[in-house]
Amino acid sequence: MPHEVRAVVSREKNAPVSVESIIVPDPGPGEALVRVQACGVCHTDLHYREGGINDEYPFLLGHEAAGVVEAVGDGVTEVEEGDFVILNWRAVCGNCRACLRGRPWYCFATHNARQKMTLADGTELSPALGIGAFAEKTLVAAGQCTKVDPQASPAVAGLLGCGVMAGIGAAINTGGVTRGDSVAVLGCGGVGDAAIAGSHLAGASTIIAVDIDDRKLELARGFGATHTVNSREADPVEAVRELTGGNGADVVIEAVGRPETYRQAFYARDLAGTVVLVGVPTPEMRIDLPLLDVFGRGGALKSSWYGDCLPSRDFPMLIDLYLQGRLDLAKFVTETIALDDVEEAFSKMHHGEVLRSVVVFE
Structure with missing residues (x-):
């Protein structure tokens, strides 16, 4: 059964974002449904809003996220229901020339969910970096989910999904x-x-x-x-x-x-x-x-x-260093905000007032 959730949508170039209801499908083969717990406000999301990436509006923004897997589709072995995961935007294929040469961090055929999330009227959304995590739930390729130690705070862990890892x-x-x-x-x-x-x-x-x-x-x-x-x-x-x-x-x-x-x-x-x-x-x-x-x-x-990272290798290692007190990821979090505050967070980021605003979901 499809899921109706609240999410941050960018409908047109340079226009303020809006919080709207979107429809998220159940996961199909190779996909995972993730309940988002936290998502950082990254400058790349502002680039999307301003048309600096492409013009495939409307965009579902947000990508620097952590959450819990709610369901997986057929054939998924990487993660299972209940896993605490960081989302990544370079799910490696394992079969391209880079992967076959033992350099999967250069994978030339990274992939996303095949199904589309939509607005309530059926308009297809373009998820930022193939993720779209300024949403209560999102649909991704299972390979975009990296399981890490659940002791880590979601607000901190999600930052490894983009900027901090980069x-x-x-x-x-x-x-x-x-x-x-x-x-x-x-x-x-x-x-x-x-x-x-x-x-x-x-x-x-x-x-x-x-x-x-x-x-x-x-x-x-x-x-x-x-x-x-x-x-x-x-x-x-x-x-x-x-x-x-x-x-x-x-x-x-x-x-x-x-x-x-x-x-x-x-x-x-x-x-x-x-x-x-x-x-x-x-x-x-x-x-x-x-x-x-x-x-x-x-x-x-x-x-x-993306810092030439291999999420399956680097995310768990960095979370372990954080939990050991050797990498203070919490210093990157300037403030935690609600979903409705993303547009204001963009303004603060643009003016250099914050290092990272992080949306935290109830």
Whole structure:
């Protein structure tokens, strides 16, 4: 029997979101019905609302979520009713060329639920990142559910579903940060702070946080930054070099997604160092670098999709570290809100007033 639930819907570009009744089908083969307990308000959801992803309105927003599996369809073996899960937007297929080469975090054929959730009038919804979790219940592919320790708070666990995993993974998985490394992180929002936390967890000796907002820089220290640079007041490239013996950082993580900050990241790294782009650019952005500098400086220029994570490997590990007190995920939660407060949360996020607002369902 279909389920009628409340959810946050974006009907048109740049218009305020609305809370409406939607219809969620029972799970079919390979699918899972999840009762959402908490869902973070991520900047990607705002990108959807503003038309920065595509124009497939109406969107069912929300994707950074944790909840409990209520039912599964035929053939599902990954999870069962009652499991506490974090939702992910890269359910690996196991059969594409990346998976068959033992690199499932690069899976080229990730999948979502086949059935569509709809508005009450039958209009099909496009779920954000194939999830759509600003809803009391959502339908996903079973592979999008990662079982973790139920002792974890849903408001904290759900953050691993996107931003926090993207940042930690950008440092550890993509950037390969290890003991004694120097790291610079450009942009200290949720993803940037997660990259700082990941670098600290990996044993980096110098972690330089760069932002234009002193409030964010102070928060970055709480995640493990050893130095901060306000790039309104100082040249970030020169500042990073000065803090690394004149050399530049071993790993520079760009968590903004803009040409000017990427250029700063490129020149703030040491020779043979690594630049990781985890900030999400918009389609019209371009970068212009002297090809001789790309050649002469060596090293690696990498992009990080979802922190190059494998949810089945990384989510349980990070939840265990959180429960052991070694990774303070709760620091990312600025406030908990109700479903009706998502539009206000977008405004707070846009103005840099919060690190993460998290919708918590009763």
